[in-house]
Amino acid sequence: MEKIIVRGGKRLKGRVKVYGAKNAVLPLIAASILASRGTITILDTPQLEDVKTITKLLNELGINTQLGDDQVKINAEKIHSTEAPYDLVRKMRASILVMGPLLARKKHARIPLPGGCAIGTRPIDQHLKGFEALGVKLDIQQGYVEGYVPEKLRGARIYLDFPSVGATQNILMAATLAEGRTVIENAACEPEIVDLANFLNAMGARIRGAGTDEIRIDGVDFLRGTDYTVIPDRIEAGTYMVAAAITRGEVFVEGAISDHLNPLIAKMREMGVHVLEGENGIHVRAEGDLKPVDVKTLPYPGFPTDLQSQMMALQLTANGTSLITETVFENRFMHVEEMKRMSAKIKIDGRTAVIEGGHPLSGAQVKATDLRAGASLILVGMVAEGVTEVTELHHIDRGYVNIVEKLKALGADIERVTIEDHDESTVDHRSYA
Numbered sequence: 001m002e003k004i005i006v007r008g009g010k011r012l013k014g015r016v017k018v019y020g021a022k023n024a025v026l027p028l029i030a031a032s033i034l035a036s037r038g039t040i041t042i043l044d045t046p047q048l049e050d051v052k053t054i055t056k057l058l059n060e061l062g063i064n065t066q067l068g069d070d071q072v073k074i075n076a077e078k079i080h081s082t083e084a085p086y087d088l089v090r091k092m093r094a095s096i097l098v099m100g101p102l103l104a105r106k107k108h109a110r111i112p113l114p115g116g117c118a119i120g121t122r123p124i125d126q127h128l129k130g131f132e133a134l135g136v137k138l139d140i141q142q143g144y145v146e147g148y149v150p151e152k153l154r155g156a157r158i159y160l161d162f163p164s165v166g167a168t169q170n171i172l173m174a175a176t177l178a179e180g181r182t183v184i185e186n187a188a189c190e191p192e193i194v195d196l197a198n199f200l201n202a203m204g205a206r207i208r209g210a211g212t213d214e215i216r217i218d219g220v221d222f223l224r225g226t227d228y229t230v231i232p233d234r235i236e237a238g239t240y241m242v243a244a245a246i247t248r249g250e251v252f253v254e255g256a257i258s259d260h261l262n263p264l265i266a267k268m269r270e271m272g273v274h275v276l277e278g279e280n281g282i283h284v285r286a287e288g289d290l291k292p293v294d295v296k297t298l299p300y301p302g303f304p305t306d307l308q309s310q311m312m313a314l315q316l317t318a319n320g321t322s323l324i325t326e327t328v329f330e331n332r333f334m335h336v337e338e339m340k341r342m343s344a345k346i347k348i349d350g351r352t353a354v355i356e357g358g359h360p361l362s363g364a365q366v367k368a369t370d371l372r373a374g375a376s377l378i379l380v381g382m383v384a385e386g387v388t389e390v391t392e393l394h395h396i397d398r399g400y401v402n403i404v405e406k407l408k409a410l411g412a413d414i415e416r417v418t419i420e421d422h423d424e425s426t427v428d429h430r431s432y433a
């Protein structure tokens with residue numbers, strides 16, 4: 001078993017560089033399925049477990065991939081299969097993003113239903129509604145969703161009931177090769193959507209309006225390979241910004257794009273954290289008392305749910321009562337019970353967490369209940385008295401490369417260790433996403 005061991009009390013200082021965005025690169029890799037000519041190279045690709053999982057998934061479809069140190073090369077000229085294996089999909093919900101590209105390219109896809117996960121039920125009804133509007137026939141049986149295109153995909157006007165990031169991406173990808181115009185209304189506006197549209201346009205697609213709530217796609221006959229650099233990870237950047245503030249340190253987060261992080265920057269400033277937005281990154285400095293602040297998670301440009309637990313860690317160090325209302329996922333407070341083991345004073349009232357800041361925190365043995373929860377427990381550990389041990393690291397590895405090394409370089413007392421565990425089963429029963 002692996003653990004991250006943190007000893008609290010160190011002030012972080014220095015410079016940390018963010019990698020390419022997990023939530024941008026996964027859809028780009030899925031979208032590569034659409035390129036029937038030439039090779040795609042995605043630069044600044046982070047070496048995350050999720051990236052390895054989706055490239056393996058492409059390999060299962062017969063697609064050639066080469067994952068290098070900071071790039072992935074994909075040649076999807078030949079595709080042998082249109083069925084995604086359950087073992088890969090259960091590891092990573094973003095696997096569902098291969099469905100739109102497969103339907104567009106091969107007129108068929110059979111994908112295991114991704115199911116729920118720790119943070120919520122996460123249905124895919126909006127993805128499926130979009131596919132049906134484009135002319136896909138769907139059949140759901142034995143835990144799989146199967147789609148086929150009897151004739152051609154045809155452009156349509158699709159209104160999303162909620163601006164789902166994944167549904168917007170899946171429909172956008174399918175529509176690139178549909179006949180005529182598709183309009184996605186109430187589309188998600190996240191920077192990762194804009195990045196996907198820019199990537200598809202570089203492949204020869206005709207997409208306008210990405211980044212607004214109405215995206216128009218005019219179908220083309222084929223897409224081709226291109227070289228493309230993925231955007232920096234705003235959630236990784238935000239995590240290091242909080243790491244600087246929570247330890248009352250001073251850190252330059254290189255590569256962070258402030259436009260992508262406006263809600264976090266605004267809330268940190270309300271708390272009294274000094275945030276300087278530069279061209280090449282964001283400088284964060286904090287000292288002394290911080291003020292409590294109320295936060296509500298929302299689709300972009302609102303406060304991101306993926307930074308909710310990290311923000312909660314910071315609120316624990318503010319003087320007074322803060323609130324967090326989680327409106328995106330119905331069960332994204334799993335970290336609260338773990339934080340309570342570290343003496344955090346938090347109460348949950350429905351979708352709102354009431355955080356009593358300013359009380360001493362103590363190190364404890366805790367487990368990462370999901371990806372961002374894992375990061376937030378490390379953050380609390382950095383200001384807790386004594387030793388914190390975080391387990392279930394497979395969650396953290398889905399989204400953070402070298403988090404221990406990066407925090408150590410900033411001065412944190414942190415290490416990752418492997419403990420012999422004789423009772424451990426040899427069968428991997430872990431569910432990841």
Ligand SMILES: CC(=O)N[C@H]1[C@@H](OP(=O)(O)OP(=O)(O)OC[C@H]2O[C@@H](n3ccc(=O)[nH]c3=O)[C@H](O)[C@@H]2O)O[C@H](CO)[C@@H](O)[C@@H]1O
Binds near residue numbers: 023127166188305
């Ligand atoms: C790989 C990736 O990019 N993951 C991100 C993506 O996830 P993901 O794309 O899964 O998130 P969505 O925006 O789709 O989900 C938001 C909400 O919509 C609901 N919903 C979604 C689709 C659907 O068909 N029906 C439905 O009800 C979900 O259950 C959830 O409550 O956006 C989330 C919201 O910013 C982030 O937290 C995830 O990190």
Ligand SMILES: C=C(OP(=O)(O)O)C(=O)O
Binds near residue numbers: 092093372399
């Ligand atoms: C929830 C997340 O990812 P996923 O959608 O892949 O589970 C995340 O990145 O915080």
